[in-house]
Amino acid sequence: MMKHVDQENCFRFYQFAATYHLANLKRNAKRVILSEFKALAFVDEFKKLSCTDLIEIIKDDDVNVECDDVVFESVLAWACHDLQNRKASFEAILEHVRLPYCSPNYLRHVKDKADLFTAKCFEYLHEAVVFQADAVHQHEISSCRTMPRTNFRGKSRLLVVGGLNDVNEECNHCRYYREDTGCWESLTELPESVRWLYSVSRVDRGLLVTGGYDNDKAHDQCWLFDVVTRKWEAMPPLMYARYFHRSVSLGDCVYVVGGKVDDKVFASVESLDLNRRQWSCLSDMSLPVRSPMVVTYSNKIFVFGGQDVLNNDLCSTQVFDTTKNLWSTRSDMPEVCCLGAAVTLNDCIYVVGGFDRRCLKYDPASDTWASLSRPVLQHGIAPAVVWRGSILVSGGRGDDSESSVTEQYDPVADSWSTCSIAQLDEPMYGHCLFNIDLYL
Numbered sequence: 001m002m003k004h005v006d007q008e009n010c011f012r013f014y015q016f017a018a019t020y021h022l023a024n025l026k027r028n029a030k031r032v033i034l035s036e037f038k039a040l041a042f043v044d045e046f047k048k049l050s051c052t053d054l055i056e057i058i059k060d061d062d063v064n065v066e067c068d069d070v071v072f073e074s075v076l077a078w079a080c081h082d083l084q085n086r087k088a089s090f091e092a093i094l095e096h097v098r099l100p101y102c103s104p105n106y107l108r109h110v111k112d113k114a115d116l117f118t119a120k121c122f123e124y125l126h127e128a129v130v131f132q133a134d135a136v137h138q139h140e141i142s143s144c145r146t147m148p149r150t151n152f153r154g155k156s157r158l159l160v161v162g163g164l165n166d167v168n169e170e171c172n173h174c175r176y177y178r179e180d181t182g183c184w185e186s187l188t189e190l191p192e193s194v195r196w197l198y199s200v201s202r203v204d205r206g207l208l209v210t211g212g213y214d215n216d217k218a219h220d221q222c223w224l225f226d227v228v229t230r231k232w233e234a235m236p237p238l239m240y241a242r243y244f245h246r247s248v249s250l251g252d253c254v255y256v257v258g259g260k261v262d263d264k265v266f267a268s269v270e271s272l273d274l275n276r277r278q279w280s281c282l283s284d285m286s287l288p289v290r291s292p293m294v295v296t297y298s299n300k301i302f303v304f305g306g307q308d309v310l311n312n313d314l315c316s317t318q319v320f321d322t323t324k325n326l327w328s329t330r331s332d333m334p335e336v337c338c339l340g341a342a343v344t345l346n347d348c349i350y351v352v353g354g355f356d357r358r359c360l361k362y363d364p365a366s367d368t369w370a371s372l373s374r375p376v377l378q379h380g381i382a383p384a385v386v387w388r389g390s391i392l393v394s395g396g397r398g399d400d401s402e403s404s405v406t407e408q409y410d411p412v413a414d415s416w417s418t419c420s421i422a423q424l425d426e427p428m429y430g431h432c433l434f435n436i437d438l439y440l
Contacts, residue, residue, distance in 0.1 A: 005029050007036050011045035018053070034062045041074035047081040051089045054078060059096035061150050068098040068149075069106045079116060091118045099128035100138075100146050107132065136202050136249055137296065139435045140344040142389040155437045158387065158422050160394070161200050161207065162190055163431025166402040170195060171431065174207075174225070176438055177422050184425055187438070191223050191232050197243035200432040201254050203274060207434070208235070208254050213243040218261045222272070227438055239270050239279050244290035248301060250322055255282070255301055260290040265309040269320065283325050285318050293342035295349055297364050299323050304333060304342055304351055304362075313338045317362075333360055334369045341384035343391055345411060352409065353379035353393040359409060359416075373414050375407050383433035392419055395428040402427035 002025055005013050010032040017026035033040055034057070040046055049057070057063070058071055065071060075093050079086045099107065107128055111117070117125070124145060131138045131146055138146070148156060158177040164170060172194070175184040190209070198212030198219070206227040212219040220241035224233045238256065245259025245266070254272045258265070267288035272279050285303065292306030292314075303318040317330040333351060340354025351360040352375065359372040375393060382396025382403075391409040395402065404424035409416050 001025055002028050005032055007032065007040060010036075010040070011043075011049070015053070030057065030060075031062075033057055034060055035064050037063050037065055037074075038070055041070055042077055046074065047078050049078065051086070051093065055093055055096055058093070059144065061147070063149055064151060065149070066151065067103050067106075068101045069103055072097050072099070072102060072106075072110065076113060076116070087116060090116045091120050094121050094124055096144060097124075098145050098147075098149060098152075099124055100131035100141075101148065101152055102128065104132055135437065136204060137344070139386045140346070142346055142386070147388060157436055157438045158385070158392075159187065159434045159436045159438070160184065160424070160428075161432040161434070162194070162198070163395075163428045164196070166427040171428065176436075179421060182421070187227075188225060188230060188232070191221075191234075193219070193221055194223065196430070199245050199247040199256065200434075201247040201249050202434050202436060203249045203254060204252075206436075208247065208249070208272070208274075210238055210247050210254075210256055211242045211245055211259065217241075218243050227436065235272070236277055236279055239281060240266070240268060242266060246292055246294040246303075248294050248296050250296045250299070250301065253322075255320075255322075257294050257301070257303055258285065258289045258292055258306060263309070265290050265307075282320070283327055285320075285327055286329060287314065287316055287318060289314060289316075289318075291339055293337065293340055293351055295342045295344050297344050297349060300364075302330075302342070302349060302362075302364070304349075305337055305340075330364075331367050331369060333362075334371055335360065339381045340379070341382065341393065343384050343386050345386050345389075345391065350384075350391055350409075350411070352384050352391060353382050353396065355380040355397070355399070361411075373416060375409070375416050376418075377403055377405055377407060379403070379407070381429040383431060385433045385435050387422075387435055392422065392433070394422065394433050395424050395431065397429045402429050404428065 005028050010029045014029035079090050161174045172190045174187045176187050195214035199210050201208050206225045209223040218241040220237040222235040224235050242259030247256045252274050256270050265288040267284040269282040289306030293304040299322050301320040305314045313336045315332040319328050337351050337354040337358040338356050342351045349362040357374045361370045378398035379393045379396035384393045394406040404427045406419040406422045407416050408419040
């Protein structure tokens with residue numbers, strides 16, 4: 001029977017195997033259904049599947065489609081085949097359609113099926129629209145629908161930028177991780193003038209590098225790297241030279257926060273309008289800080305901790321409303337996180353790593369903090385990134401040595417483990433790590 005499974009009989013074998021608990025035969029039949037999904041999604045046998053069997057098939061990562069348009073259409077055809085009895089099941093099935101990976105033009109017309117949509121279905125549709133609207137921050141939304149199918153994963157890469165190795169040599173390259181080979185490969189070299197203590201932010205088409213330090217001098221430089229053309233372009237310089245600062249993007253603007261020059265620590269903030277290519281000064285923070293942990297959430301920028309002019313570690317939470325050009329303060333972090341990193345995942349912000357091995361969860365809606373399980377290793381001056389629903393913290397300094405280890409945090413299980421991918425080639429700190437789409 002295993003040798004005779006094909007497109008003509010795969011559904012019959014699938015149901016036969018399920019009835020008689022023939023695991024290998026069921027797996028083989030399902031493999032045919034998944035690999036030939038586009039050809040089989042509208043045949044009569046597909047429309048006769050039970051709700052449970054349908055969900056088991058469409059939720060599989062290995063459904064062989066270029067986008068989820070055909071998956072949604074197949075679910076719609078299944079429901080309409082017996083609308084009276086199946087309409088109530090539509091919400092449970094739609095939960096497993098990867099709407100964020102439908103083509104944008106198709107997604108605009110999904111709402112035309114509103115007669116089948118419940119309130120929860122509209123939430124799934126809204127999630128997809130938000131996901132597609134902001135390529136820079138879309139990885140911060142994590143659900144079973146935003147996890148890419150196997151066929152969708154080709155362009156999403158982890159990218160390491162710059163840093164120093166364990167003998168304090170500057171790493172002036174950008175490298176991306178290839179899951180198929182388990183190796184890091186070169187994407188580009190940083191401009192020659194970019195040396196150390198700069199900041200890198202993820203923008204729509206690539207990366208923006210600002211400031212830095214070299215030869216006892218602070219820099220005001222700004223460089224844009226386009227991941228499509230693979231070229232660097234000099235941008236208008238910062239209004240104030242600085243290093244030990246942080247930068248984040250929100251919409252069409254990049255915001256540069258805090259930093260240091262000589263013995264002065266900045267409270268100043270400036271933003272670059274990427275369309276107009278023009279810098280402007282914004283309201284100062286309440287507290288001047290260097291090396292803070294900075295993330296975006298909604299239309300706000302959250303600045304956690306950092307160090308003051310006396311190198312004291314801070315627990316402050318400063319929030320900038322970009323629509324009002326206004327700073328406010330929120331609840332302090334419950335613990336110091338010296339030179340850690342912060343990421344946004346779903347509706348929460350996580351402060352992780354650092355020399356203190358922290359994992360703190362902040363809920364912006366309730367302004368509350370929770371202390372979670374801690375990383376195994378110290379990750380001082382190390383980056384963090386959201387990757388397929390988990391948080392990766394990569395390399396960094398400890399009390400005794402630098403590390404090349406990437407640890408992975410599972411927010412559902414509240415547990416840390418050594419990541420099975422993306423281990424660095426050498427010990428490194430002061431680098432940046434991004435989740436980015438590369439067209440290779």
